[in-house]
Amino acid sequence: MPTIDIEKTRQAWTNLKQILFIPRNESEYEQLVIMLDNLIDEIGENENHPLASLISSGLIPRRSRRTIEK
Template sequence: MLSIAETQKLWQPLAHRLVIPRDEASYQQLVEWLDQLIDEVGEDEQHPLASLMDILGILIENYENEHIPELQG
């Protein structure tokens, strides 16, 4: 387990990008980031960034469920 100091050091470079989207702009940033990751990772579930893709997918899906009702049909 990482110490708080180690976690803080590793988190800082990502903190401004890995956010819960609260508006269209932050949602679009996550979608673009996920698209880039999909291009890199593809279907490789063993890729080091595969779990990041999962997290982004959940954040995006939650935003869409709350803010884009036409996608729920």
């Protein structure tokens, strides 16, 4: 099992905690939905995109605004 570099993890988390979080209300949930929509726009069908695994990680809600409006 690889060891975790705590300092690198701390630095990464400092940058990511503003966009990766558990939503506590509808407004925060909508922020994550918008981020997912933006990721889908960026990644498209490219499974080799560096951020593709973020979509399937479960860290971002799967319901997107596009799905709601249809």
